[in-house]
Amino acid sequence: MILDIGFETMPREDLEAIILRRLKATIDRVYASVPFYRKKFEENHIAPNDIKSLEDLKKIPFTTKADLRDNYPFGMFAVPMDNVIRIHASSGTTGKPTVVGYTARDINTWAELMARSLAAGGATRKDIIHNAYGYGLFTGGLGIHYGAEKLGASVIPVSGGNTKRQVVIMKDFGPTILTATPSYTLYLAEVAEEMGVSFHDLKFKFGIFGAEPWSEKMREEIERKLNLTAVDIYGLSEVMGPGVAIECHEAKKGLHIFEDHFIPEIIDPETGEVLPYGETGELVFTTITKEAFPVIRYRTRDITSLNPEPCICGRTHIRMNRVTGRTDDMLIIRGVNVFPSQIESVLMEMDEVEPYYQLVVDREDNLDTLTVMVEVGERLFSDEVKHLQDRERKIAKNIKDYLGVSAKVKLVEPKVIARSQGKAVRVIDNRKI
């Protein structure tokens, strides 16, 4: 269902006029109220009224995660704290957390975009939404929650963790929509199976999954195991949170970016050059309606491409393809670029392999080694050692063929790889570089 026909199916020409107007207003505002942006503009000899067309956006320098950290905690806020009604922060596993703020209008915009997203993913006001995204500083839980309420659906704020209880709630409350990270979703399926609960007896119709890169194979796996239609949702706290882009369940082929609020660009991560539609590079966002925490040309570090083709669902907003990796979780193994999502694709191609894996990178005698830990489930297991060794070799060969990197495959017992209660830990890099 298209929730906001007016904006979501607006002819491109009209949409672009609105985008330009909003962009100019945003540039004026950050220049006036955020010292960081004013300084950056001045250093590059740019004045706000130099931005006359959407093309002019590329004159403005990028904003990076490091810039946000340098201005920790509230230095990037464009309104006085009196007007901020909500603060979220990213996990900060690789440094200081990134802190973002929202005005009352920002929260309302976010709720509207999340409501649009849920509707695009198949939800209506008649649905019961089981929201297993974590509630707290992470934007996932509350973002989905407000959108579900805005849509008028019934939301179960179950959050992450306490998985057995979640299965009981799924059985007893009969939710029809599941929202969670894909890795937690697979864990839910596993726990349900252990508890003797079949998803075929539950009422789920659609699942809206995101917050971490996942593959098309993983979608098939989730759809098969959970007996629902799975769509991809995209967002990041620096830009807003979940609901920046959503796949429509009609096409399930790329995520519509809500362009009346966000301008996407794809750049070459090395040179910063803007790439044409269809080319793969780093996704960059400029927010054009946010009040408390606007970002200008923010480098997401997510790797994807943009698709301007019209969509069967009727939305006119551009689509981004599935995020295939991040510039910062890209591993360089003996000079070869490796994304965990590529290894995942190789594993998921093999029917007998379970969706639990972990990559361990070490450096022995100045040589990088990649070990892929794969859990042995019933489909992979054999009573014959030679068959297990054949399978190890086959996985290693497929990785080598597909990625051009030699990996040692190590079969491990089930549950050895920690189950994610939120985002999965896919890589352990032990290299001291």
Added chain:
Amino acid sequence: MLVEQISVFLENKAGRLAEVAAILAEADVNIRALALADTSDFGVLRLIVNDNQKAIRVLKSRGFTVSKTDVLAVEVEDRPGGLNRILDILHKAGINVEYMYAFVQHSGKNAVMIFRIDAIDDAIKILQKNNVTVIEGSKVYTM
């Protein structure tokens, strides 16, 4: 004629075998025979126990990957050449033995060996034709 064997995947690290033994002991499951095949990283533990259903249930509930395989329990004369005779019969019939291991208990004055064979039905026929005793599963579990 067939005997059900259960196999358990083990990582090659300290205490894993002991844990399997402890879980089975706790569940009051008696191990009748076992063999471990291993590589530097992992091992496959094969077991003949007195209660397969229960053993599989408790091991799975503790997170182990477990599978069932049909194997043969064959009486082998407890004298030089006893095993050789059996292998010779199978070899001449073109039947390949994947692996085998010995059973703890004797059957009368004969030793008992477990054979893992792909062409299991052919093996039974050829062994019986040569007057070799293939022991019933139900008998093996309680021997």
